[in-house]
Amino acid sequence: MPTLVCFGDSLTAKEESLEGYERLTPRLRKQLTDWTIVNSGVSGETTRAALARLQDDVLRHSPELVTILFGSNDASEHRRINLQEYERNLEVMIDRINPKKTILISPPPIIEDSQDKRSNEDLARYAESARRIASKRGCYFIDLWTYFSKNRLYEKMLIEDGLHFNERAYLFFSELVYDQIKSIYAKAV
DSSP: OOOOEESSSSTOOOSBTSOBBOOHHHHHHHHHHSEEEEEEEOOOOOOHHHHHHHHHHHHHHHHHOOEEEOOOOSSTTTOOHHHHHHHHHHHHHHHHHGGGEEEEEEEOOOGGOOOOOHHHHHHHHHHHHHHHHOOOOOOOOOHHHHHHHGGGGGGTTTTTSSSBBBBHHHHHHHHHHHHHHHHHHHOOO
């Protein structure tokens, strides 16, 4: 059975919300019934901390595919990882996993009125860096920044804190990941 590891921060972490709706990994388990889906998300994490746990939480599973979603904390004022280190950390992760097994995901926008430690101006730079790194390393890429920015869709996709996803966002997000995996394996056949 192939394995997908979902590696990230609080947007990836946990199986269900406090309100009881399913987050990313349970939705993917329903869509990818022939796969083992591993949730390796840790709330509040940056790429620096994630890199330290890459072996134990990702590589030891010998995954066929890994999603990587970091940036919301890296770009925050209180946990800031500068852009150069963010890029270097992503590159190391992708290279250690294997670019052909990596789906890099850009951080999404936020609702700034609800977030005093993050800005969309900063997050846009981190999202653009993720896009560049994916192209440079030759891995797969899901541009959450662009999807959520269209028509300010993120305003309908985030909970009151202006950062975390609501049920609608997880439905949309899981479909994007599922479609990317279907596309990858359609090309391999």
